[in-house]
Amino acid sequence: MTDNARSRAWFRMAAVYFAVAVALGITMGASGDHSLLTVHAHINLLGWVSMSLFGFLGLAYPAITTGRLATWQFWLHNVGVPMMLLGLAAQLKGVPGVDPVLGIGTIAVGLGVALFTWLVLTRITARPS
Numbered sequence: 001m002t003d004n005a006r007s008r009a010w011f012r013m014a015a016v017y018f019a020v021a022v023a024l025g026i027t028m029g030a031s032g033d034h035s036l037l038t039v040h041a042h043i044n045l046l047g048w049v050s051m052s053l054f055g056f057l058g059l060a061y062p063a064i065t066t067g068r069l070a071t072w073q074f075w076l077h078n079v080g081v082p083m084m085l086l087g088l089a090a091q092l093k094g095v096p097g098v099d100p101v102l103g104i105g106t107i108a109v110g111l112g113v114a115l116f117t118w119l120v121l122t123r124i125t126a127r128p129s
């Protein structure tokens with residue numbers, strides 16, 4: 001596998017989300033307040049798990065990490081996920097007026113996932129062995 005700057009960026013982001021999610025999980029466990037369960041789950045799954053997979057898939061198939069579409073996919077996910085999860089945390093805690101943040105973040109994540117799917121379906125091809 002060749003080194004890839006985009007994959008390195010994904011791995012760094014994934015590690016940060018992992019630390020934040022586990023810190024929240026430990027806080028939830030210790031306090032008995034599980035009201036942010038969905039935030040904890042999605043920090044882990046959209047952050048730690050999905051970003052690690054983006055990183056590994058980029059190492060296996062660098063073609064999905066290059067060019068304008070891949071840059072859009074990177075930023076839609078990296079802007080959308082924190083917007084969605086901070087918006088969700090605020091909504092679950094009863095902060096008023098945060099629905100647009102949650103909505104726009106969720107749409108950004110959805111568009112990023114659609115782009116990722118497109119990149120995988122169109123750019124993963126058999127490599128010469």
Ligand code: HEM
Pocket residue numbers: 021022025026027028029034037040041044045048049
């Ligand atoms: C030290 C690490 C962790 C702690 C202390 C922790 C703690 C918790 C707690 C207290 C809950 C709420 C359980 C409930 O109310 O039913 C929870 C739920 C959850 N956690 Fe974690 N967690 C940790 C790591 C992880 C990791 C690494 C992942 C995924 C990669 C993960 C994924 C989830 C999911 C998906 C749920 C929701 C489960 C459901 O739908 O009932 N957690 N966690």
Ligand code: HEM
Pocket residue numbers: 037038039041042045046049050106109110
């Ligand atoms: C934009 C992306 C996503 C949206 C909008 C979304 C939305 C939701 C919603 C509305 C729920 C129900 C929460 C509740 O009952 O209170 C949920 C639960 C869940 N989702 Fe997602 N999801 C997304 C991405 C993902 C991904 C990528 C994964 C896994 C890799 C995942 C795994 C789960 C799991 C395990 C649960 C059950 C635990 C919980 O209630 O939080 N989701 N999701």
